[in-house]
Amino acid sequence: MDHAAATPMDERVRKAMEPYWLKDFGNPNALYKEGLVARNAIESARAEVARVFGARPKEIIFTNGGTESDNLAILGIAGAVAGGIGKLTSLRTDEEGNPTEAKFPNSSLKPAARNFPLPRLHIITSKFEHHAVLSACKKLEKEGFEVTYLDVGKDGVVDPEEVKRALRPETILVSIMYANNEIGAIQPIREIAKVIRNFKKKGGFSGEAKPNFSRFTLPRSGAGSDASQNFALPRLNTAFPYFHTDACQAPGYLDLNIQKLGVDLMTINGSKIYGPKGTGVLFVKDGVKLQPILYGGEQEKKLRPGTENVAGIVGLAAALRLADEEREKESTRLSKLRDYFIGRLTMEIPKVVLNGHSAERLPNNVNVSILDVEGESVVLYLDEAGVACSTGSACTSENLEPSHVLMAIGRPHSYAHGAMRFSLGRSTTKKNIDYVMKVLPGIIEKLRMFSPVKIS
Amino acid sequence: MADVDKWIYSAVVKDHFMHPRGFLMGEPKEGEFDAHGEVGSFACGDIIKLWIKIDKKTERITDVKWQTWGCATAIASASMFSEMLTENEGMNIDEAMKITPKDIAEKLGGLPARKFHCSILADKAFKKAVEAYRLRS
Numbered sequence: 001m002d003h004a005a006a007t008p009m010d011e012r013v014r015k016a017m018e019p020y021w022l023k024d025f026g027n028p029n030a031l032y033k034e035g036l037v038a039r040n041a042i043e044s045a046r047a048e049v050a051r052v053f054g055a056r057p058k059e060i061i062f063t064n065g066g067t068e069s070d071n072l073a074i075l076g077i078a079g080a081v082a083g084g085i086g087k088l089t090s091l092r093t094d095e096e097g098n099p100t101e102a103k104f105p106n107s108s109l110k111p112a113a114r115n116f117p118l119p120r121l122h123i124i125t126s127k128f129e130h131h132a133v134l135s136a137c138k139k140l141e142k143e144g145f146e147v148t149y150l151d152v153g154k155d156g157v158v159d160p161e162e163v164k165r166a167l168r169p170e171t172i173l174v175s176i177m178y179a180n181n182e183i184g185a186i187q188p189i190r191e192i193a194k195v196i197r198n199f200k201k202k203g204g205f206s207g208e209a210k211p212n213f214s215r216f217t218l219p220r221s222g223a224g225s226d227a228s229q230n231f232a233l234p235r236l237n238t239a240f241p242y243f244h245t246d247a248c249q250a251p252g253y254l255d256l257n258i259q260k261l262g263v264d265l266m267t268i269n270g271s272k273i274y275g276p277k278g279t280g281v282l283f284v285k286d287g288v289k290l291q292p293i294l295y296g297g298e299q300e301k302k303l304r305p306g307t308e309n310v311a312g313i314v315g316l317a318a319a320l321r322l323a324d325e326e327r328e329k330e331s332t333r334l335s336k337l338r339d340y341f342i343g344r345l346t347m348e349i350p351k352v353v354l355n356g357h358s359a360e361r362l363p364n365n366v367n368v369s370i371l372d373v374e375g376e377s378v379v380l381y382l383d384e385a386g387v388a389c390s391t392g393s394a395c396t397s398e399n400l401e402p403s404h405v406l407m408a409i410g411r412p413h414s415y416a417h418g419a420m421r422f423s424l425g426r427s428t429t430k431k432n433i434d435y436v437m438k439v440l441p442g443i444i445e446k447l448r449m450f451s452p453v454k455i456s
Numbered sequence: 457m458a459d460v461d462k463w464i465y466s467a468v469v470k471d472h473f474m475h476p477r478g479f480l481m482g483e484p485k486e487g488e489f490d491a492h493g494e495v496g497s498f499a500c501g502d503i504i505k506l507w508i509k510i511d512k513k514t515e516r517i518t519d520v521k522w523q524t525w526g527c528a529t530a531i532a533s534a535s536m537f538s539e540m541l542t543e544n545e546g547m548n549i550d551e552a553m554k555i556t557p558k559d560i561a562e563k564l565g566g567l568p569a570r571k572f573h574c575s576i577l578a579d580k581a582f583k584k585a586v587e588a589y590r591l592r593s
Contacts, residue, residue, distance in 0.1 A: 374501065376527035377473070384474065393501060393527065402501065413498035450479035450531075452494070452505035452523035 001389040001436065003272075003364060003425030004181055004249060009315070010274035010426075016318040017276065020311035028308050029299065038310045045317035052324045053266070053283055054257040061282045061300050062313050066248040066269030069282035070132035070175075072293055072303065073244045073265045074123070077173045078140050079291030081121060081240070120146040122171040126158050126187075127151060127408035129177055130246055134404075137175075150176075155357040156185035156409045164195045171241040178247040178254060178266075182392065182405040182421055183356030184365025186254065189245055193262025196243050203238065242288055248272050252323035253331050253363050264288050268320065270312065274426065275319025279312040334363035334424050341366050341422065341433045349441050351455070355392075355406060355419055364424040367392075369406075369415040371455045373447040378420055378440075381447070385439040392419030414455055466565030469532040476531055478538030480507060480521035489519065491592065493584025495577045502526030504534055506581035510589060516546040522578065529567055529575035533560050537578035549586055555579055 020041060026034030028042050043057070050057040063069045125137055127149045137147045148166045152158055158176055167174075174196060179186045244265035250256060251273045258266060265288065270279030284290060284303070296305030338361075346352045351371040370378065375391025382389055392403030393416070402416035411419070422436070465473070484492075489507035496503035503526065509519035520541045522534040537560055541547050557576035561567045567575070 372525065374526050374530075377531060380473065380528050413501070417498065417501045449481055450476060450523050451525045452503055453525040 001387055001422040001424065001428070001432070003428070004184075004421065004423035005390060006277075007272060007274045007425055008427070009276060010319060010322060012322060013275050013315045013318045017311040017315040020314055024310075028310060029297070038308075041310055041314050042308055045313045048317040048321055049268075049281055052256055052320050054259050055283055056286065058301075059283055059286055061284055061303050062308065062316070063280040063282055063300075063304050064278050064309070065271065065280040066130070066246065066267055067132040067280075068293075068304075069267035069269070069280045070130065070244075070246055071136050072282050072290060073267060073284075074133060074136040074140070074173065074175060075293050076290030076303070077242055077244075077265075077288070078121070078123070078143075078145060079293075080289040081172050082145075120144060120170065122168050123147045124163060124166045124171060124174045124176075124241070125149060126176055128156065128180055128182075128405040129175065130181060130248070133175055133177070133246055152185075152408050154410050155360070156180055156183050156355075156405070157357055157360060158187050158192065160188055160191040160195045163192050164199070167196070167199045167241065173240075173242050173244060175244040175246070178245045178250040178261075179362050179365075180356070180405060181249050182403060183367045183409065184249070184362035184423075185356040186360045186362065187245075189261050189263065193243055196241060197262065199241075200238055239287070242285075249362060249365075251320055252327055253334075254327075256324070258283055258285070268316075270316035270319055273319045273323045276312045276315040279309060279316040281316065281320075330426065331363045334428070337424055337428060337430060337433060338363055338366055340430065341424075341436075342368070344433070344437050345440075348437060349444055353415065355409065355411065355415075364428075366422040366424070367419060369411065369419045370444055371414070371418055372451050372453045373444055374417050375419055377447055378418075378443060381443040382436075382440065385443070387436055387439065389423075390421045392421070393417045414453065465528060465532070465567070468536075468563070468565040469529060469567070472532035472535040472564070473528040476535040478521060478535060478542070480523055484521070489521070491585045491589035493581040493586075493588060495580045495584060496526070496530075502530040502575055502577055504530065504577045504581045506534070506538075506578060506585055508582070508585045508589065510549065511546070512593065515549045517541050517549065517552060518546050520582075522581070526577075527571075527575055529564075529571045530577060532564060533557075533567075533576045534578040536560055536563050537582070541582070553583065553586060555582075 020038070024034065024037045024041065026038040028035060028038035046057045046060045049060045063072060123137055123140065123145055125133055125147060141147050150158055150162050150166060163174060174192065176187055176189065176192055178189055242264040243262065245261065245263045246267045247256065248267060248269040249272065251268060264285040266283040268281040271277040290303055292303050292305070294305050299305050299308055342354060345368050346354065349370065353369045353371070355367040355369055375393030379389060379391050392406045402413055403419060406416035406419050484507055489509050492505060492507040494503070494505045504522060504524045506520065506522045508517055511518050520538045522538055524531045524534045540555065540563065541552050557572065557579060560576055560579065561572060
């Protein structure tokens, strides 16, 4: 009941990987036969992943997982635009020490603009992204970038109109997850992509969001004196902003076609899809320039140096293919089980509240707040009964903060601490759910028996 | 620490968590206790309420009951603390006031460092209850 955390490797995936441990162990960068066998395996895997995405093989970068893909997308774009993160030569700050302007020496912006303080390059994301995205954005904020963290509403869905309002001429990247890992809420990626496309068509003006001219300290150029022309000087080329989506929770449930989605970058993680841990993909649309976060050899177009994880890459591709093939059937099956489970939870246990949108929801995600009890206690009692699941409670985290996702959808602390996530998977049957419903009501009753909390 | 392999807390914590002792079901009856104290908050994730009954002559604690909303260690430490107070016909108030979170943690066979400050609240709830008791008598 915790498939969103980890999935067992599919036997078919293990079989696909098998030859590359002992038999075909060659370094794919070698010129001799053994090397070519490994190289072919990687390139077949790349073609397979590209096919599932509706992309071209050269747009597929293999990484070591979702976190690395997210980091490479965000830090990579920022680095490529700014000419190197951490290389700001001047950073103006306000009285409180917050950066107000940054200067990027090796920026890809027009040479004329380089010598002047630029408006702070801007990134848009949401409040309930995975920490792989949020922490990368936090790092960029410290380096002089400005980040807008969009609200997600009480259902946990980003409003494309909010994206529209947040877009600015200096926005370089929008990163919104495809489906939330805690509450399963599916995000309107296509609609957001459309908003970004329209913004680009209009040359970086959404019509609503007036650029903040006062920020700009550019000199008035001789030719042409209207404000928009001056303003045009620091504008990024029309390819910006790029659109990245963390799609780690999506394979097997949602359409991964990048053309339909309209994204420029997309993250996938192998260990969430019955594939090997330590494997990931970043789709990078042709023409999108990234600065690497690792330096070394020329593997993966220099974006991911280091000898390729051949068996892992083969396994990831096999897992993705299987997820894609079984998507419709498995989604239908799990949606029914999910609704059956949510129905029983809310009907049979008093004071249970569903977290996240009831319809726009991953087929495998159940997340409820059980009031008057605390999540860690429930997890441990369930563990004792043989059921594994996770909680939004602070007690399981190192920082002792409750789930940022539940706080983002406006749940009070008392709800976040009592939040339970059950994520179903290929092995989950109605019988498993019936078993949970056999043990859980008793556990809740017991914990409530000595709870001083009575939320009305 | 062999049991850590199987469970994240000690066997004693697990025992007190799975089979908590000395909790109060529902609301106390009129006159059942002399005072109570409550500490914690929703924000920090643990709330504990603790009731005491005191023998006025000897100042011994004749009864302690608690209620806890919180994680395993919060529940286990309340359970353990109530046992410590009521052992041997009940501890004297002054003596009981000297019990520290460290004493409780030791009795529980140790706690993870990050759990230490946030989840041992029983002694603080007790001190509040004693304060309330002393104000009244």
